[in-house]
Amino acid sequence: MADKLKVATTSLAGCFGCHMSLLDIDERMLELAKHVEFDRSPITDIEHCGPCDIGLIEGGVCNSENVHVLREFRKNCKVLVAVGACAINGGLPAMRNHIPLEDCLKESYIDGLGVENAQIPSDPELPLLLDKVHPIHEIVKVDYYMPGCPPSADVFWSFLSAIIAGQEPALPYDLVHFD
Amino acid sequence: MYENLETADKQKNLKRVVVDPVSRVEGHGKVTLLLDENNKVQQARLHIVEFRGFEKFIQGRPYWELPVLVQRLCDICPVSHHLAAAKAIDQLVGIDPVNLPVSADKLRRLLHFGQVLQSHALHFFHLSSPDLLFGFESDISKRNIIAVLNDYPEVGLQGVKLRKFGQEVIRMVSGKRIHGTGAIAGGMNKSLTKEERDYLLADVDQMIEWSAGSVALIKKIHCSNLPYYDDFATIETNYLGLTKADGALELYHGGIRAKDKLGNTILDHFDYCNYNDIIHEEVRSWTYMKFPYLTSLGKEDGWYRVGPLARVNNCDYIDTPLAEAARVEFKQHSGSAMVHSTLAFHWTRLIEVLHCAESIKTLLNDPDIMGSDLVAQGEKRYRGIGVIEAPRGTLFHDYEIDENDIVTKANLIVSTTSNNMGMNESVRQVAAEYLSGQELTEPLLNNLEVAIRAYDPCLSCATHAVGKMPLQVELINAEGECIDKLMKQSNGEIIKLED
Numbered sequence: 246m247a248d249k250l251k252v253a254t255t256s257l258a259g260c261f262g263c264h265m266s267l268l269d270i271d272e273r274m275l276e277l278a279k280h281v282e283f284d285r286s287p288i289t290d291i292e293h294c295g296p297c298d299i300g301l302i303e304g305g306v307c308n309s310e311n312v313h314v315l316r317e318f319r320k321n322c323k324v325l326v327a328v329g330a331c332a333i334n335g336g337l338p339a340m341r342n343h344i345p346l347e348d349c350l351k352e353s354y355i356d357g358l359g360v361e362n363a364q365i366p367s368d369p370e371l372p373l374l375l376d377k378v379h380p381i382h383e384i385v386k387v388d389y390y391m392p393g394c395p396p397s398a399d400v401f402w403s404f405l406s407a408i409i410a411g412q413e414p415a416l417p418y419d420l421v422h423f424d
Numbered sequence: 425m426y427e428n429l430e431t432a433d434k435q436k437n438l439k440r441v442v443v444d445p446v447s448r449v450e451g452h453g454k455v456t457l458l459l460d461e462n463n464k465v466q467q468a469r470l471h472i473v474e475f476r477g478f479e480k481f482i483q484g485r486p487y488w489e490l491p492v493l494v495q496r497l498c499d500i501c502p503v504s505h506h507l508a509a510a511k512a513i514d515q516l517v518g519i520d521p522v523n524l525p526v527s528a529d530k531l532r533r534l535l536h537f538g539q540v541l542q543s544h545a546l547h548f549f550h551l552s553s554p555d556l557l558f559g560f561e562s563d564i565s566k567r568n569i570i571a572v573l574n575d576y577p578e579v580g581l582q583g584v585k586l587r588k589f590g591q592e593v594i595r596m597v598s599g600k601r602i603h604g605t606g607a608i609a610g611g612m613n614k615s616l617t618k619e620e621r622d623y624l625l626a627d628v629d630q631m632i633e634w635s636a637g638s639v640a641l642i643k644k645i646h647c648s649n650l651p652y653y654d655d656f657a658t659i660e661t662n663y664l665g666l667t668k669a670d671g672a673l674e675l676y677h678g679g680i681r682a683k684d685k686l687g688n689t690i691l692d693h694f695d696y697c698n699y700n701d702i703i704h705e706e707v708r709s710w711t712y713m714k715f716p717y718l719t720s721l722g723k724e725d726g727w728y729r730v731g732p733l734a735r736v737n738n739c740d741y742i743d744t745p746l747a748e749a750a751r752v753e754f755k756q757h758s759g760s761a762m763v764h765s766t767l768a769f770h771w772t773r774l775i776e777v778l779h780c781a782e783s784i785k786t787l788l789n790d791p792d793i794m795g796s797d798l799v800a801q802g803e804k805r806y807r808g809i810g811v812i813e814a815p816r817g818t819l820f821h822d823y824e825i826d827e828n829d830i831v832t833k834a835n836l837i838v839s840t841t842s843n844n845m846g847m848n849e850s851v852r853q854v855a856a857e858y859l860s861g862q863e864l865t866e867p868l869l870n871n872l873e874v875a876i877r878a879y880d881p882c883l884s885c886a887t888h889a890v891g892k893m894p895l896q897v898e899l900i901n902a903e904g905e906c907i908d909k910l911m912k913q914s915n916g917e918i919i920k921l922e923d
């Protein structure tokens with residue numbers, strides 16, 4: 246049998262809905278497992294760090310750690326895919342972009358209801374927050390975009406099946422038409 | 425207990441050990457340890473390193489957007505956020521839970537049972553079962569759902585299908601498996617058709633049978649690894665959650681009950697709309713996650729755990745027969761009023777799966793879910809509070825609006841936050857009992873991750889990935905120089921990295 250396709254996935258500033266949607270392929274997971282080997286992925290964690298065929302990125306970039314992980318993925322993955330609204334345009338977390346970051350922090354840690362020992366967490370162990378949440382294409386080159394919040398299980402299925410079959414992925418209208 | 429390990433007396437000259445990358449808990453987290461010259465642990469912390477700012481950026485949005493916005497906060501249990509927000513905005517349109525139309529109430533409960541079922545099934549089968557079936561220190565290539573599907577096809581496939589069923593319940597009620605739109609202010613936007621109901625009914629008995637089988641499985645796993653499963657990461661704590669008026673297990677709506685470690689009642693039937701009188705949250709500089717505590721007991725003693733273990737500990741009984749029998753067996757195992765074993769979270773999680781499957785069947789057979797009276801409305805209010813038992817524990821949503829229906833204030837206490845102290849204490853217990861004074865080894869790293877994972881912290885799949893990704897541990901002396909670098913490889917092997 247030909248070598249299995251190596252797929253890595255990660256969640257940056259996302260809600261994990263995109264990962265959940267990938268799991269929604271249900272029993273088709275057995276079929277997928279025949280053709281795909283998961284590298285770094287929070288879901289199936291058959292693991293080893295190394296070059297991959299496909300990297301699926303959920304979530305935008307909100308702190309220095311996200312930048313670091315994203316760059317690492319770009320370096321290791323032949324094909325990098327922005328999965329879902331957050332990776333493509335920042336999504337819900339980017340709603341904070343029109344508010345000064347300091348105000349967001351104050352609301353939670355200084356002025357919040359029933360807050361004791363009010364202070365903004367500042368330990369050096371915490372990664373630096375970026376003042377805006379960025380879509381991933383602002384940081385690295387992206388090869389494909391999978392729209393949706395989240396993209397449906399069928400979108401994942403159709404995308405991965407195409408690549409497995411050695412075809413150019415194309416999403417028919419009904420898979421990118423929402424609500 | 426292990427609070428003395430939160431902050432070392434003298435930080436100078438201690439070695440710093442970081443377990444990073446990314447034990448994402450509620451986003452992203454990591455564990456740091458400070459060790460003295462004998463490798464004795466002086467400090468251990470679980471840091472949550474991600475910040476969203478939802479409470480601020482939601483201000484200025486119309487309240488009716490809340491149920492669809494908040495579910496995008498965290499998607500391991502989006503329906504819980506959806507429903508907590510819905511309960512809050514019910515109050516904004518003047519509807520208290522008792523005034524919700526019967527059909528809407530039952531549809532929401534059905535939706536919620538589907539959610540808890542799928543979330544618990546996901547955690548147990550997709551994420552935890554590999555560890556529990558193959559062992560915490562098994563080959564890492566084994567520790568994934570695909571390996572479970574290969575080696576235990578029956579268990580694995582049942583897990584996949586149980587989760588699928590939960591997702592299908594969600595889809596039938598809210599239109600989509602993820603980010604549907606079922607609940608609206610004062611009710612629901614649709615009921616079930618007969619076809620939708622029959623579609624779900626066709627599978628429900630099978631789901632109950634499999635759920636019962638999973639409870640038997642976890643009991644066997646737990647009891648054949650004693651005393652390890654009873655002692656590992658175990659801490660004696662208070663517990664908090666909702667119960668029904670008669671003390672039964674409740675997931676959708678009830679009063680707050682809290683018990684102390686001996687089982688004495690701290691609070692009962694407390695109206696959650698006054699939660700701010702009893703719960704405050706402490707901020708600590710080293711983590712973005714706050715530390716909630718019961719004000720009556722104070723910061724030191726008032727913290728508590730939530731989630732399946734808390735709920736099963738707190739309730740007097742479960743109102744579905746098979747789950748109740750399972751609960752009684754669970755209690756008999758420990759013999760004491762409260763069960764503190766952290767790994768017992770898994771056992772209680774599966775008891776709840778069974779309860780959900782049984783309850784779904786009851787609701788599917790109830791004609792009210794096909795009713796047409798779905799929305800009620802009363803007089804506008806300016807503050808709404810919705811509380812629900814999410815899969816991971818009590819979830820609080822609190823919103824204020826102005827005369828134009830625009831959100832002016834929001835306060836959320838998400839379930840995992842309530843387990844913040846518990847997870848930190850469990851990490852410290854493991855650090856103190858299982859690794860203090862030892863060389864850094866693979867079991868050390870595994871043990872820390874197993875302790876955190878038992879809580880099924882939100883974004884648990886990511887948390888689960890700790891140690892599955894190549895995990896790097898750095899030893900840094902107090903001057904900040906790196907003195908040792910270890911790498912845990914994908915096969916579990918620990919290698920020393922040369923600079």
Ligand code: SF4
Nearest residue numbers: 259260262329330331
């Ligand atoms: S795109 Fe939607 S589902 Fe995906 S991470 Fe963002 S909010 Fe979640």
